[in-house]
Every structure is written in structure tokens, then in C-alpha cells.
Amino acid sequence: MIVKNLNHINIQTRDMAQTIAFYSELLGLEARTAPRRKPEERQWLYDSKNRAVIHLNLFGTDNTYTREVIPGGTTGAIHHIAFECDGLEEMVRRLEGRGLRYERTELPEIDLTQLFVVDPNNVLLELNFRHPA
Numbered sequence: 159m160i161v162k163n164l165n166h167i168n169i170q171t172r173d174m175a176q177t178i179a180f181y182s183e184l185l186g187l188e189a190r191t192a193p194r195r196k197p198e199e200r201q202w203l204y205d206s207k208n209r210a211v212i213h214l215n216l217f218g219t220d221n222t223y224t225r226e227v228i229p230g231g232t233t234g235a236i237h238h239i240a241f242e243c244d245g246l247e248e249m250v251r252r253l254e255g256r257g258l259r260y261e262r263t264e265l266p267e268i269d270l271t272q273l274f275v276v277d278p279n280n281v282l283l284e285l286n287f288r289h290p291a
Contacts, residue, residue, distance in 0.1 A: 168213040238282035246287040
């Protein structure tokens, strides 16, 4: 068995609407109700390739696997979640337009620019932008 790719991340939230707005406005992800769930309890966020890369669960609703999570607290052993992105300057405009604090890191030795931003649930995102060779 080998791992082919990262399938999705799961975020527990106290504010479904705010979290959906953050990811749809900032990253262009599309929210759809998860299978067999109520829309106010569970949403999946889809990328441009029609993959559900983020699963959102309303805090306090049932989960497939029970585990204590504190939305807004630290994310346990996970430090951040990284996404490969396009449109660096557009993303900077979106971040600044929303008044979001972010950090920019340049790694010229691997032709990479990284933007770090925190979502409404205190999850640190790393947005990676590759420069053409």
C-alpha cells in the first residue's frame, strides 16, 4: 500500500457560515452539503477539480469517529495545512481586502512563495505559489 495524495482535512467549527465564507471568498472553494447530513451540520468544500478537500462539521454534532476537539483552540499536533495555489497577487489582494493578517515567505531556491493565514477556527493555512521555471 502507498499513499497517493492527501484526500481532505476535517475542521470542527462553531460558525459554519463564517467558515464557509472564509474559504469560498478567499480560496474559491464551493460548499455543498455532505452526504446523509443536514446542511447546517455538515458541509464539504470542493476545489476546482471537484474534490472535497475540506470537510466542515458543526461543533457538537456527531462525528464518524468520536474525538475531543476544541474549535478555536490549538490544532493538536497538526501545525498547519498547506494548499498548492495559483494567482499569488490576486490572493494578496483578497487577504488585504478582507483585512486579514498574513505572512509572506520567499524561497527562491525552490521557486516558491508562501502565504500564511489563520482561518476563523484558528487553523493555520500555508498557501503555496510556484513560480514558473
